[in-house]
Amino acid sequence: GALTTTFLGHQVSNPFLNAAGVLCRTPEDLLQLASSVSGSMITKSCTVEPREGNPEPRYAAAPYGSINSMGLPNLGFEFYKQFAVEHRGKLLFISVSGMSMDENVKMAKDLLPVAKETGCIMELNLSCPNVPGKPQVGYDFTTMREYLQRVSSVYDAPFGVKLPPYFDIAHFDQAAAIFNEIPQVAFLTCVNSLGNGLVIDVDTETVAIKPKDGFGGLGGRYILPTALANVNAFYRRCPTKLVVGCGGVYSANEAFQHILAGASLVQVGTALHEEGPQIFQRVVDEFALLMRAKGYNTIDDFKGKLKTL
């Protein structure tokens, strides 16, 4: 169909998938994603050991999106690796977010044979903002370079990096220079939640979530312009890499903006959490109508073709 596209040699029926962390932690979650219309899917960021995560309430819908401080709850790397071994059907991404560099290197090394065998793709998450005491690697360029050099030295297959949003042109330049040094970094997923926002309820005069005095990562409508800028900044700076868009996608309209900005695939987080997996059928239908209305036959007809003034 018109929405068919390929990503690192894998054909997908449409460019849509979930954002890591949303509807992808448990077997039930993953079954819902596998049986949805999404073209591909990604698992919850994992650590070697299973984690409970932060105390609840740790997710809240907000007027223009969401706030979360989940705290990296997951069933442990072995579960998601085994899921990849047994999974059949749509393209599968495995999100990895170790508590240390050694943990990421260990998981990458263990995942490699499964990636080669099954075609699943690793997305290395360097941008979790919600584990107390664990600063975001994505904001520490020296550490990020070391992480990527160490992981790419054990993982000789294409992998992606889940990035935090950057807000300074010099940071786009410095981050892109690191990625361009490492050939195995095949794609960049822009962006993770905007870290450490604060949602306040005026009636109750209270924060929305329990962890970290209410500080949490923002998603949804709050973050679309920032997400688009990060997609386009790395699309322009990393011509040998693909970009995956994430942030503020509720409909074909925002997805189209991400692809115009340079995204090859588009992840849906907050809107998926709020609407459920039937959102993928709605967005696919909307997207087909939008492409037809504009006279486009394939995604490549407009990918990255954002016009400037």
Ligand SMILES: O=C(O)c1[nH]c(=O)[nH]c(=O)c1I
């Ligand atoms: O709190 C989480 O589990 C979480 N939440 C996010 O918003 N982004 C992330 O990468 C993670 I690992």
